Amino acid sequence: MYEGVVQDLIDELGRLPGVGPKGAQRIAFHLLAADPADVRRLADALLEVTVKVKFCRICFNVSSEEECRICRDPRRDPSVICIVEEYKDVVAIERTREFKGRYHVLGGAISPIDGIGPEQLHIRELMVRLGDDEVTEIILATDPNLEGEATATYLTRMLKPLGLRVTRLASGLPVGGDLEYADEVTLGRAFAGRRSADD
């Protein structure tokens, strides 16, 4: 129905997550009316990502170099490794400024239903990293959902025999939330994980 190139653009935009067919049309018509320089800037940003984004050969974090900013930083403690599912989790944790160690990005979580087993994740590379005796603690920071918990359980079983300290991020009430709106699992974990009030 639309001119070929417009339909192609609508089709491509419609494949993006969270953009339905109506949204794709809306974006396409916006771009038709936009300054061509703006459209080219978006296209360039896309191409740049395909060309420049690499993954750190140590921790699989997104990086524009062979090794990522964090792995290259001598001030980051090499004895603690925080294991996350995705690059965006690294960014979320970095934002807290609480963690001074290094990361290992698995590239997802174990999910048999999606055909993702341990071999699809960067777990072998993690074991190689642990070979040099420098690491003393592993923090499991996978998502607090079914797949994340399964991945954490699997990793705990693999890592405990190595004599490392293996920890998991605390579960509990989100700061700023209302107790009455917390779901029962979260509230139950908050009880189970209660600490002395003078901590």
Next chain:
Amino acid sequence: MYEGVVQDLIDELGRLPGVGPKGAQRIAFHLLAADPADVRRLADALLEVTVKVKFCRICFNVSSEEECRICRDPRRDPSVICIVEEYKDVVAIERTREFKGRYHVLGGAISPIDGIGPEQLHIRELMVRLGDDEVTEIILATDPNLEGEATATYLTRMLKPLGLRVTRLASGLPVGGDLEYADEVTLGRAFAGRRSADD
């Protein structure tokens, strides 16, 4: 916080209509994990649009040629021109297969609050088109909202003195809708525009 090229992509995506900062992040991370060939296909579709999409020199419809498919089609009646705001309105009307005349795309609607007056629209070009005496009827198919109505009123005032038949799309109840859910303006118009039941 993100690697430069990733942040650039998030920024560019965030400028698209209907894509907020969270949506832009989500799309960017999806693209980071996607096959680079898919990302390049999207970038190419964007670039194609900036290069290949032209506007018909007669009616300002989107076209890949100097003159659009409809203006070039000898089977389309040149005596009736349907005036619409945007290219997407042409597509919507073409989909009905009801209209066999030609179009004129204004490129928007009169909206003083957005600084859009008659001079920002392709109204002068419309008057030039009407100069050759071939046109006998003008159908005003601007949107049934404040700006569209203002534009239709303005055009009616300009076109009536030329001795043309000027019509406006019927207002009324949408087919398939429930009468009780119609807003009062629509329902009022449906009353005012009532037709003989044996039509």
